[in-house]
Amino acid sequence: MADRDGFIWQDGKLIPWREATTHVLTHSLHYGLAVFEGVRAYNTVKGTAIFRLAEHTQRLINSGKIYMMDIPYSKDELMEAQKEVVRANKLESCYLRPIAYYGSEKMGISTVGATVHVAIAAWPWGAYLGEEGLEKGIRVKTSSYTRHHVNSTMPRAKVAATYPNSILANLEVTRMGYDEALLLDNQGFVAEGAGENLFIIKDGKIYEPEIASALTGITRDSIHAIAREFGYDVTTKRITRDDIYLADEAFFTGTAAEVTPIRELDDRKIGEGKRGPLTEKIQARFFDVVNGRAPEYDQWLAYV
Numbered sequence: 001m002a003d004r005d006g007f008i009w010q011d012g013k014l015i016p017w018r019e020a021t022t023h024v025l026t027h028s029l030h031y032g033l034a035v036f037e038g039v040r041a042y043n044t045v046k047g048t049a050i051f052r053l054a055e056h057t058q059r060l061i062n063s064g065k066i067y068m069m070d071i072p073y074s075k076d077e078l079m080e081a082q083k084e085v086v087r088a089n090k091l092e093s094c095y096l097r098p099i100a101y102y103g104s105e106k107m108g109i110s111t112v113g114a115t116v117h118v119a120i121a122a123w124p125w126g127a128y129l130g131e132e133g134l135e136k137g138i139r140v141k142t143s144s145y146t147r148h149h150v151n152s153t154m155p156r157a158k159v160a161a162t163y164p165n166s167i168l169a170n171l172e173v174t175r176m177g178y179d180e181a182l183l184l185d186n187q188g189f190v191a192e193g194a195g196e197n198l199f200i201i202k203d204g205k206i207y208e209p210e211i212a213s214a215l216t217g218i219t220r221d222s223i224h225a226i227a228r229e230f231g232y233d234v235t236t237k238r239i240t241r242d243d244i245y246l247a248d249e250a251f252f253t254g255t256a257a258e259v260t261p262i263r264e265l266d267d268r269k270i271g272e273g274k275r276g277p278l279t280e281k282i283q284a285r286f287f288d289v290v291n292g293r294a295p296e297y298d299q300w301l302a303y304v
């Protein structure tokens, strides 16, 4: 990722991609306290637009607040900087990664005296779980690793320290040939995917796990709106892994994963073992929305 042409926004300035470096004694590198976002820009019918830029930027600020990290830029400055990065790199569609991190001013657990830095990069990133996965669904396995307790890493924050849990889960299942991991919470109920939220459909109703130990996904929120548009309410409830075995349909959502159908969990076919009809309908509408083909959702598109 480091050796490519382009520009990265770092601490208020656009600099050449290869010069966006940091010292090996960067506090966040050692102690894991960096807050970040995953955001997508799409090449819509009316030009390049960042999807739900305000919500992602607010979540970045919220993540900083939760971890007592004072991000030295306003919401508007961060939003404009993300637009600037897309323009500077001449990207029609892309994935953006804003990150706020503590620098190398000091070592030791406490962040007092360390400076908060902000960097924003953008690059083309296609189907996170594969184009085939978007169409045919993916094979998921429940990980043996438990999602964080809600009083260990903070679930409302998108913080780097959360992700070794996701990495362990993803590595565990991909080494066995599955596409992605599902994580259970510390009481054994379904939490979320390693990098996604989850929805299931059973007897014509849409369900999602209680959000407690999962990231409050922005794509998840977008799916709520699309489901309502189709006349469905999403019921939030405690979901067990075998609820998913017996579901008619299931899918993951995320900025990177978009809407990815799940065709199997733990070697049990879900429904007919392929993308379900309601999943396909929701997925198609989601792609209409992000590509600017649904004027009712224009408020979610920040044109660059």
Ligand SMILES: Cc1[nH+]cc(COP(=O)(O)O)c(CN[C@@H](CCC(=O)O)C(=O)O)c1O
Binding pocket: 037, 038, 039, 166, 192, 193, 194, 195, 196, 197, 214, 215, 216, 217, 218, 219, 220, 253, 254, 255, 256, 257
């Ligand atoms: C743990 C987790 N849960 C749910 C989500 C979905 O949230 P949202 O993007 O707001 O709908 C994500 C985003 N996962 C990022 C992972 C990408 C990466 O591998 O890095 C993403 O989708 O950008 C998570 O990391």
